[in-house]
Amino acid sequence: PTLYSANWMQFITTTIMAVEYDGGVVIGADSRTTTGAYIANRVTDKLTPIHDRIFCCRSGSAADTQAIADVVTYQLGFHSIELDEAPLVQTAANLFKASCYRYREELMAGIIVAGWDKRRGGQVYTVPVGGMLVRQPVSVGGSGSTYIYGYMDSNYKPNMTKDQCLRLVSGALSLAMERDGSSGGVVRLAAISETGVDRQVILGNQLPKWSTA
Amino acid sequence: PPGGGSGTYDLSASTFSPDGRVFQVEYAMKAVENSSTAIGIRCKDGVVFGVEKLILSKLYEQGSNKRIFNVDRHVGMAVAGLLADARSLSEVAREEASNFRSNYGHNIPLKYLSERVAMYVHAYTLYSAVRPFGCSFILGSYDQDDGPQLYMVDPSGISFGYWGCAIGKAKQAAKTEIEKLQMKDMTCRELVKEVAKIIYIVHDEVKDKAFELELSWVGEVTNGKHELVPKDIRVEAEKYAKFIGCDGRTEDGYTTL
Numbered sequence: 001p002t003l004y005s006a007n008w009m010q011f012i013t014t015t016i017m018a019v020e021y022d023g024g025v026v027i028g029a030d031s032r033t034t035t036g037a038y039i040a041n042r043v044t045d046k047l048t049p050i051h052d053r054i055f056c057c058r059s060g061s062a063a064d065t066q067a068i069a070d071v072v073t074y075q076l077g078f079h080s081i082e083l084d085e086a087p088l089v090q091t092a093a094n095l096f097k098a099s100c101y102r103y104r105e106e107l108m109a110g111i112i113v114a115g116w117d118k119r120r121g122g123q124v125y126t127v128p129v130g131g132m133l134v135r136q137p138v139s140v141g142g143s144g145s146t147y148i149y150g151y152m153d154s155n156y157k158p159n160m161t162k163d164q165c166l167r168l169v170s171g172a173l174s175l176a177m178e179r180d181g182s183s184g185g186v187v188r189l190a191a192i193s194e195t196g197v198d199r200q201v202i203l204g205n206q207l208p209k210w211s212t213a
Numbered sequence: 214p215p216g217g218g219s220g221t222y223d224l225s226a227s228t229f230s231p232d233g234r235v236f237q238v239e240y241a242m243k244a245v246e247n248s249s250t251a252i253g254i255r256c257k258d259g260v261v262f263g264v265e266k267l268i269l270s271k272l273y274e275q276g277s278n279k280r281i282f283n284v285d286r287h288v289g290m291a292v293a294g295l296l297a298d299a300r301s302l303s304e305v306a307r308e309e310a311s312n313f314r315s316n317y318g319h320n321i322p323l324k325y326l327s328e329r330v331a332m333y334v335h336a337y338t339l340y341s342a343v344r345p346f347g348c349s350f351i352l353g354s355y356d357q358d359d360g361p362q363l364y365m366v367d368p369s370g371i372s373f374g375y376w377g378c379a380i381g382k383a384k385q386a387a388k389t390e391i392e393k394l395q396m397k398d399m400t401c402r403e404l405v406k407e408v409a410k411i412i413y414i415v416h417d418e419v420k421d422k423a424f425e426l427e428l429s430w431v432g433e434v435t436n437g438k439h440e441l442v443p444k445d446i447r448v449e450a451e452k453y454a455k456f457i458g459c460d461g462r463t464e465d466g467y468t469t470l
Contacts, residue, residue: 079317083325094318119358 014046015144015176015183016057018114018124019156019165020137024193025114025122026162028169029057030144030177031185042185047199051076053192054092054115059142060129061108068099068109089115093125093133101131110141116192144176144183151175162191166200174207225341237345238338241368244347245294249424250381250415251280253291253351254391254408255363259401259432260353261442262291263408265381265416268423281429281441285310287320287354289431289439293381294348294368302346306330323354327364327372335370345369349380354439355431383415390414401432405442409450410457426451 013034018027029046032039046058048069054076058065072095080087093113100109113125126139138156140148151172160168170187177183187202222228223236230236251264264280282290282303288310292299309329313321330352338345349367356362365380366372376396379387390411396404405428412426428447431439442450 083322088317088319090319091317094316098316 013182014059014142015140015148015173015180016046016059016110016112016142017138017140017145017148017152017169017172018057018112019160019169020114020122020124021160021162021165023122024116024162024191025124026165026169026189026191027055027057027112027114028173028187028189030142030173030183031188032177032183033062034182039184044185045188047188047190049073049197050092050113051080051087051115053086053117053194053197054089054113055190055192055197056092056096057112057114057141059110059112064107064109065111068096068107068111071099072096086117088117088119089113089123089125090117090120090135093127093135096125096127097131097133100127100129104129104131112139112141114139114192116194118194122193140172142183144173144180147179148172148176162193166191170202171208174202175210177207178210226338226343226345227341235338238369241294241345241347242349245349245368245380246382246384248293248295248348248381249421250379250383250387250412251291251293251351252377252379252387252391252408252411253353253363253365253375254377254394254396254404255353255361255375256396256399256401256404256432258361259355259404259430259434260289260361260363261401261404261408261430261432262289262351262353262428263412264291264293264427265383265412266425266427267421268425271423275425279427281427283439284326284352285314285321285354285439287356287431287437287439288323288326289353289429290350291353291427291429292348292350295346296348298346299348299350302330302334302348302350305333306352320354320356322356322359323352323362323364324374326354327352327366327374331366331370331372333370334366334368338368338370351375351378351380353431355433355435355437357437361432383417386415387411401430401434402446405430405446406450406453409447409454413451413454426454 016029031044033041033044048056050073075095076087110129111127116122124139125135173187189200191198222230226237249265249267253262284290284306310321334346337343345368352364354362363375365378377391428442
């Protein structure tokens with residue numbers, strides 16, 4: 001996308017992340033949308049449902065990611081009806097990749113696809129700008145992610161429980177929000193499993209504190 | 214008019230008869246019934262196909278005019294009827310499977326594939342400008358998650374799932390034999406011998422003389438890959454079939470008159 005355009009784009013350069021656990025995934029995001037230095041929306045919901053048990057975390061251009069998510073929601077819904085069964089997370093991820101790769105020159109979208117399906121349980125797939133696709137047990141994205149790679153590397157362990165994942169995600173996000181100017185607001189969390197989707201919001205004053213200031 | 218009472222209602226697929234039949238589709242099914250038999254059976258860990266491939270000339274290379282096709286790595290297709298029609302449909306099935314994988318990133322489920330190909334076959338039963346496909350085919354697959362699957366599509370464009378089915382001239386006799394099997398409890402290795410036996414039983418030595426048995430399978434035993442049964446297993450299955458099924462055969466399966 002041209003960065004010299006006259007109208008400022010709205011960005012959700014953010015912090016987003018997703019973690020697999022045995023039986024599902026936990027996803028989280030901050031809630032800041034900026035147009036330049038102005039915070040256009042301080043309570044954004046960046047965790048977008050694509051299907052009953054599949055979500056995506058959006059970072060990059062707000063408009064681009066919304067448009068892609070709408071397209072994939074349509075394609076996946078159609079596919080699910082034809083198949084007469086719940087779609088796979090892998091399918092949703094491939095559909096995101098198809099759009100993000102084909103239109104890579106025009107788009108700025110970093111998306112994490114996460115959800116639960118009965119074939120392979122909880123799965124996290126990351127589709128960064130450029131349109132690659134890779135499955136990871138843990139994935140972080142957005143501008144704030146750079147500040148929490150160290151935290152993730154030292155605190156993530158395989159086979160964590162759902163509550164451990166929730167604590168990990170909320171801790172990591174609040175760290176990133178503290179340091180990254182483009183991230184902030186509240187922490188939105190969602191836990192997706194066979195039984196359903198459990199959404200939470202952690203408000204500013206309830207966030208884990210990382211400094212005594 | 215000659216040809217039994219259909220009058221002028223059988224000239225195109227776009228015409229119903231007064232008693233609600235589309236004769237062109239029924240005639241297409243007759244073309245299948247004139248072809249030699251093909252059977253497919255689903256067992257607990259895979260699917261086995263057997264085709265009675267009649268040899269019309271001693272000049273044919275062995276293994277030519279294959280009646281079993283590979284549609285995708287995990288999907289096989291056994292056909293009966295007009296072989297040229299069947300070949301073109303196998304290409305249609307291959308494209309469907311390939312496009313699915315390209316769009317969605319995983320193996321096409323067999324139920325979906327058979328419905329897509331059946332829809333294609335059905336389209337040719339709607340118009341007077343084209344004729345229906347003169348072939349039926351059996352699709353079989355094995356997948357880690359769905360397990361073994363078996364579907365059959367006929368010239369009317371309808372598709373059903375089966376545990377065992379037969380198409381072609383001896384389909385009734387073959388069905389009777391198939392019904393005797395407890396296929397849900399059998400493995401592919403056991404089933405291969407039974408499939409060979411059934412083909413030998415239903416083969417009509419008087420009318421049809423020489424035939425070649427084409428056997429293929431897909432299942433846990435092949436790691437989910439559809440392929441022709443290896444020569445040594447096929448030879449063993451044929452020995453079993455000849456011993457149990459019929460008498461008076463020479464070693465290489467050709468009758469001598």
